Amino acid sequence: MALMKVEGLRKVYADGTVGLEGIDFTVEAGEFIAVIGPSGAGKSTLLRCLNRMVEPTEGSIAFQGDETIGAKGRKLRRIRREMSMIFQGFNLVERVSVLTNVLHGRLGYMSSWKGALGLFAKSDIAEARRLLARVGLQEQTHKRADELSGGQQQRVGIARALAQQPKLILADEPIASLDPAASETVMSSLHRFCSEDGIACLCNLHQVDMAKKYASRIIGIHKGRKVFDGTPEELTDEMIHLIYNKAPQESVRPNDEPADTARKETA
Structure with missing residues (x-):
């Protein structure tokens, strides 16, 4: 059983802004996943939906077999204490x-x-x-x-x-405000401790080079949609261009032919 399974995750804000649209992925125990994408892509919204800091509009989030959406009281408290968070600020x-x-x-x-x-x-x-x-x-x-x-x-x-x-660490742009030397220290520390302790990590990053260096898997998000899910080796220059500039209608696997779409920009 996967540590976490996310299906059809959608977030629409009160003003109609679409933050996430149909996100699906799984997280295995001990996996170190980098989430990349341009500003406003929905990366922070994704992490905050996973631990219910932001309430999802639709979808399912199963953490260690328990559905987190709708969880309250002691159950929600237990879920959150086993899903710690590291903040940009x-x-x-x-x-x-x-x-x-x-x-x-x-x-x-x-x-x-x-x-x-x-x-x-x-x-x-x-x-x-x-x-x-x-x-x-x-x-x-x-x-x-x-x-x-x-x-x-x-x-x-x-x-x-x-x-x-925790069983899972959610790291939201943990090096965004740091200089290169401090960034390297923080990322190497986070990666080493997660590896040593068998903790899975979902880490939002702007720095593609850091994602390639430390992640065992990379998820690319553009305008609320998952557009890439693969290994660092599969993240080609063409895929990086896709994630940051074009965004197809559906998720793509490496070697798929992307199709351009235009979607409303997210906050």
């Missing part, structure tokens, strides 16, 4: 320590009152320290998050995601 609490930010990855396993009071278990604190050492930030443990560089903050975000002990 880091999404850290800047005024608190690096250690506390990593510990926030454990909130889904705690009662609301313990979480509000910051009553973390000793084992969670020890694990958070271990994760900070793992991402090379053991010397920054007690600094405020806003004292760190962008690359360091994103590594805190990775440690926080790992603290959830």
Whole structure:
């Protein structure tokens, strides 16, 4: 059974903007998938639909065999804690320590009152320290998050995601705001930890070279539609041009003949 199976996923916003149109794909355990496409293609909408930060309009999302659309209460909480997220803007609490930010990855396993009071278990604190050492930030443990560089903050975000002990990490443009050196550090760290821990990852990227370097599989999205799904080797220059400029009516496999269409631009 696939870790995640997405069928017919569609998102239409209140103003009529189509964010996603009939997206289908599966994610296997431990798979590292890059999602590429131009700005406004629907990449962020896709990730946010998967964890229900955005409510899909139609379709099915099965995660570990459980349907996520319509899930509420404890079921939704369980799904979300096993599907952690890394954000483009880091999404850290800047005024608190690096250690506390990593510990926030454990909130889904705690009662609301313990979480509000910051009553973390000793084992969670020890694990958070271990994760900070793992991402090379053991010397920054007690600094405020806003004292760190962008690359360091994103590594805190990775440690926080790992603290959830997820089966799947959703990384939304994790290197978009970083310089090339920091980008390389963040991507190599994310890829290595997912590989070592057997965690699947869906990573939105603008950088095609990074997608080819780190992903075992690449999904291309254009104007809300999946237009490519294949290996890095199959992502030819022609396919890259297809993803970023043309977009056929249906998904294509490598060696298919693309057909041009025009669709309303998405937000």
